[in-house]
Amino acid sequence: MKLLRPTPPRPGRNGPNGPNGAPAAPAKPGVKEKTVEGTASVVGWLDERTGTSSFLRYFLYRKVPKGTNWFYTLGTATLFAFLSQAVTGVFLAMYYEPDPTRAYESASRITNEVFLGEFVRGMHKWGSTVMIILIFVHMARVFFFGAYKYPRELNWVIGVTLLVLVLMMGLTGYLLPFDQRSFWATVVAVNINASGPIVGPYLADFLRAGAEFGPTTITRFYSLHMLLIPGLIIALIGAHLYLVVKLGTTAPPWLKAEKKDLLREEV
Amino acid sequence: MDDSPKFDKTSRYTEDRGIAGAFEGETVTRRRFMEGTVLLAGGIATMAFTLPALGFALGPIFEDTTPERWQSVGPEDDFNDETYVPRVINLVPEIGDPGKTTIYVRRFNPQRDKEVAGQEPQPYVAISTRCAHLGCPVRYIQASRKFVCPCHGGVYGFEGQVEGGPPVRPLDRFYTRVRAGRVQIGDRFSLNSQLKRFSPRDPSNHLDGLWQYLYPARPTT
Numbered sequence: 001m002k003l004l005r006p007t008p009p010r011p012g013r014n015g016p017n018g019p020n021g022a023p024a025a026p027a028k029p030g031v032k033e034k035t036v037e038g039t040a041s042v043v044g045w046l047d048e049r050t051g052t053s054s055f056l057r058y059f060l061y062r063k064v065p066k067g068t069n070w071f072y073t074l075g076t077a078t079l080f081a082f083l084s085q086a087v088t089g090v091f092l093a094m095y096y097e098p099d100p101t102r103a104y105e106s107a108s109r110i111t112n113e114v115f116l117g118e119f120v121r122g123m124h125k126w127g128s129t130v131m132i133i134l135i136f137v138h139m140a141r142v143f144f145f146g147a148y149k150y151p152r153e154l155n156w157v158i159g160v161t162l163l164v165l166v167l168m169m170g171l172t173g174y175l176l177p178f179d180q181r182s183f184w185a186t187v188v189a190v191n192i193n194a195s196g197p198i199v200g201p202y203l204a205d206f207l208r209a210g211a212e213f214g215p216t217t218i219t220r221f222y223s224l225h226m227l228l229i230p231g232l233i234i235a236l237i238g239a240h241l242y243l244v245v246k247l248g249t250t251a252p253p254w255l256k257a258e259k260k261d262l263l264r265e266e267v
Numbered sequence: 268m269d270d271s272p273k274f275d276k277t278s279r280y281t282e283d284r285g286i287a288g289a290f291e292g293e294t295v296t297r298r299r300f301m302e303g304t305v306l307l308a309g310g311i312a313t314m315a316f317t318l319p320a321l322g323f324a325l326g327p328i329f330e331d332t333t334p335e336r337w338q339s340v341g342p343e344d345d346f347n348d349e350t351y352v353p354r355v356i357n358l359v360p361e362i363g364d365p366g367k368t369t370i371y372v373r374r375f376n377p378q379r380d381k382e383v384a385g386q387e388p389q390p391y392v393a394i395s396t397r398c399a400h401l402g403c404p405v406r407y408i409q410a411s412r413k414f415v416c417p418c419h420g421g422v423y424g425f426e427g428q429v430e431g432g433p434p435v436r437p438l439d440r441f442y443t444r445v446r447a448g449r450v451q452i453g454d455r456f457s458l459n460s461q462l463k464r465f466s467p468r469d470p471s472n473h474l475d476g477l478w479q480y481l482y483p484a485r486p487t488t
Contacts, residue, residue: 100362100363100365100366101362101363178365183365184403184418187401187402187403188401188402188403188418190402191400191401191402191469191470191471192401192471194469194470194471194472195401195469195471195472197481197482198481198482198483200469200471200472200482201468201469201472201482201483201485202328204469205327205328205485206324206325206327206328208327209327210327210330211467211485212358212359212366213359213362213365213366214359214361214362214366215359215361215362216327
């Protein structure tokens with residue numbers, strides 16, 4: 001923001017009235033100056049009404065402890081993997097048809113016929129694996145750096161909930177290509193759910209929308225995969241980031257807290 | 268002496284507590300009352316769309332999705348009591364190929380076969396290929412007279428009873444009847460290891476001893 005704002009005139013310099021108070025000849029602003037000024041005024045207008053710049057300064061320029069290193073980027077990497085999944089997923093939904101008689105055909109049409117379809121579907125497929133790997137590496141970082149300890153326990157709990165939701169994304173998304181592998185994998189996964197005592201059979205019926213794999217099973221998985229679980233994930237990512245910014249990050253465990261000089265003298 | 272009016276902070280009347288504009292006999296402040304009203308109205312409005320949506324999603328659990336349906340699988344001459352003959356039936360006709368399944372059919376042999384407890388004797392034995400472990404399709408191997416599952420190595424004997432691997436109960440069967448010389452296949456039923464009949468259950472649900480109470484029947488069966 002500060003860079004875009006024109007520097008205010010200083011007394012004694014060439015101000016609007018020029019040196020010695022004599023009115024200066026109005027310099028004709030060039031295209032560059034006009035663009036800079038125009039952008040600055042639009043950004044300024046928005047900033048005055050939303051407080052974006054102070055929020056961004058708080059969010060992006062917060063203090064981090066000494067020793068912060070590349071391991072601290074794993075959470076952001078996971079976030080970008082999620083964004084990639086969200087964007088490719090939205091565009092895959094433009095060609096995909098969640099119907100037991102059409103699903104396989106439409107999925108193979110995306111791969112074989114749609115322009116860049118193979119690329120976008122590949123991004124979504126391999127991106128899902130990358131995302132789950134990143135989550136586990138991020139989790140390992142938090143665990144081995146002790147970053148789950150007070151006062152960050154709640155953020156660990158939110159993170160584990162996010163992990164479970166992402167695994168559910170993997171499960172519900174696996175059915176959608178609707179080939180032999182995804183069909184039988186889903187049959188087995190639903191029956192694993194059915195093996196839970198008391199609630200298991202009801203859970204399986206809920207997932208299948210009935211006693212057998214039926215006409216609405218695939219739409220049910222599609223809706224969970226597209227709307228319900230991503231919505232929960234976005235909400236929880238918001239809470240996760242809020243707590244990260246509010247509580248700050250931890251120093252790596254190999255750094256000892258520095259003693260004050262005064263204390264050192266006493267020792 | 269202190270002239271300021273004495274308020275009884277613990278009184279249940281707002282007037283006694285010295286709240287400005289209190290009515291005689293009033294116990295709930297207007298602020299508190301409005302809080303309650305807003306929460307209640309918001310709660311009712313939220314429930315008004317949450318509960319129907321939830322019922323909509325959970326409905327299939329309570330729905331009878333398998334109406335009684337009889338499918339003909341061929342004349343009586345096609346089947347014998349020595350070996351199984353594979354046939355394809357439609358479990359969910361609306362979805363085409365994924366709704367079809369293979370079953371194995373043979374004639375019931377009263378001298379040799381064990382009767383299924385809890386039902387009329389069936390003229391034919393129609394074995395479901397849905398593995399009782401996690402639902403993979405089992406295959407009948409004539410040479411060993413056993414059913415084997417490709418996924419996790421479940422093995423079943425000639426009558427569908429568990430002989431090895433992880434399955435928790437025998438293979439399911441279907442009701443059978445003969446109409447005008449043709450064998451017809453009806454609905455599915457499950458069995459426990461004593462060949463006692465149960466309503467259809469999911470694979471992985473135990474049905475022996477106390478286990479059967481941990482895996483309830485569907486509300487509609």
